[in-house]
Amino acid sequence: MQKIIIYKDKITLNQWESDKNDWVENDIKTLGGPITKHFSTYVLIKDDVTVEDFFNHLEYYEKDIDYCFSGYNNDVPLRLFLDEMRQEIEDDKKGDFSDVELIWQGEILNNTFCLFGHVLAFLSDKKIEEVGEDNNVPHDISLLPINCWKDCLFYANEVVLINNLGTVEELTDDLVFEGYHYWTLFDVISKFIAAISLNGTPEERNKLASQIVNKQYDVKEVAKNPDQANYWLTILESELEELKISSSNAIESEEYERAEVLKKDMESLESEIKILKEEVKKYKINK
Numbered sequence: 001m002q003k004i005i006i007y008k009d010k011i012t013l014n015q016w017e018s019d020k021n022d023w024v025e026n027d028i029k030t031l032g033g034p035i036t037k038h039f040s041t042y043v044l045i046k047d048d049v050t051v052e053d054f055f056n057h058l059e060y061y062e063k064d065i066d067y068c069f070s071g072y073n074n075d076v077p078l079r080l081f082l083d084e085m086r087q088e089i090e091d092d093k094k095g096d097f098s099d100v101e102l103i104w105q106g107e108i109l110n111n112t113f114c115l116f117g118h119v120l121a122f123l124s125d126k127k128i129e130e131v132g133e134d135n136n137v138p139h140d141i142s143l144l145p146i147n148c149w150k151d152c153l154f155y156a157n158e159v160v161l162i163n164n165l166g167t168v169e170e171l172t173d174d175l176v177f178e179g180y181h182y183w184t185l186f187d188v189i190s191k192f193i194a195a196i197s198l199n200g201t202p203e204e205r206n207k208l209a210s211q212i213v214n215k216q217y218d219v220k221e222v223a224k225n226p227d228q229a230n231y232w233l234t235i236l237e238s239e240l241e242e243l244k245i246s247s248s249n250a251i252e253s254e255e256y257e258r259a260e261v262l263k264k265d266m267e268s269l270e271s272e273i274k275i276l277k278e279e280v281k282k283y284k285i286n287k
Contacts, residue, residue: 004028004038004185006045008053013038035061036068039186045156051100052150055085058189065189072190074197081146084202089147098124099153100141102191104181106162115160115181117191121149142198143209156183198227223279233276240269 002015005025012025028038045054058065058078065078103118120138128136141149160181166172199205208228212235222228243266250259 001042003042003044006043006049006054006057008046008049011057013041029060035064035185039184039189041185042182043156043185043188045154045188047153049154050150051146051152051154052085054154054192055082055146055150058082065193069190069193072194072197074200076197076201078193080201081196085146085150087147089145095124096127097121097139097149097152099155100149101138101154102156102183102188104157104160106160106177107165108162108176109165110167113162117187119192119195121152140195142195143205143212145202145206146196156188158182219276219279223276223282226280229276229280233273236269236273236276240266240273243269 002013005012005014010027010029013028013031014023014025016022017024028035059082062078062082066073100119100121103120105116105118107114107116119141121141121144122138123131123136158180160177160179161175162177164172164174164176166174199208222232243262247259247262247266250256250262
C-alpha cells in the first residue's frame with residue numbers, strides 16, 4: 001500500500017515504482033508539488049516522532065497549512081502555536097505527559113453514523129504516581145499550552161470503537177463494532193489543527209482555561225458562542241454527575257451532614273446549568 005511515512009527529520013512517500021519493480025521511499029520535498037497532493041494518502045508515524053517533530057514538519061508548509069485548513073484553524077495562524085511551542089516551560093510542568101495520540105471515536109445516534117477524531121494527551125508514569133491511578137485520564141489538549149506537551153511521542157491510533165447510542169428519547173451505550181480505520185495525511189493535519197485552535201489563540205485559550213479552573217465566566221458572552229456554551233455545559237454537567245455519585249455514596253455510608261452539603265452544591269450547579277441553557281436559548285431567539 002502506498003503510504004506517507006513521518007520520521008523525526010523528514011516525511012517520505014513510499015510508493016511502487018514499476019521500472020524498479022519495488023517499493024521506493026522518497027522525501028516529499030524532492031518530489032515537487034504542494035503538500036495537498038498527498039492529503040488522501042495513508043499515514044504511518046514512526047515510534048520516535050514527537051509533537052515537536054510534527055510541528056517542525058508543519059512549519060515547512062506553513063503557508064499551505066494556513067490556507068488549506070482555514071476552515072479548521074478558527075482563523076488562528078499556525079505561527080502563533082509554533083512560537084508558543086518554542087517558549088521555555090516552567091520546571092514544575094515538565095514531564096506531566098508521555099504521549100499524544102490521535103484517536104478515532106464512532107457513534108450511532110438516531111440511526112445516523114458519525115466518526116470523530118480526537119487528540120488526547122496521556123499522563124506520564126511519574127505524573128500518575130503523583131496524582132493517583134484514579135486520576136489517570138486522558139487530557140484534551142485544546143486547553144493545554146503546547147510547550148507543555150511538545151516533547152511527547154506522537155501517535156495515530158488506528159483502533160476505532162463504534163457505540164450505538166440509541167435515540168435522543170432513549171439513550172443507550174452499546175459497543176457494536178471494534179476494528180481499524182486508517183489515518184490519511186489530511187485526517188492527521190486537520191484533526192491536529194482543529195484541536196490546538198479550538199479555543200482560539202494561545203492567549204484566548206489560556207484565559208478560558210483560567211476561567212474554567214476558577215469557574216468565572218460571563219454567561220451572556222458564552223451563550224453567543226455555541227462551541228463555548230457546549231464546552232461549559234459539558235463541564236458543568238460532568239461536575240453535577242460527580243456530585244450525584246458522591247451524594248449517593250455519602251447517604252449509603254450514613255454521612256448525612258456531608259450529603260446535605262452536597263445536595264446544596266447540586267442545587268447550585270443545577271441552577272447554573274439552567275441559567276446558561278436559558279441564555280443560549282434566548283440568544284438564539286434574538287439572533
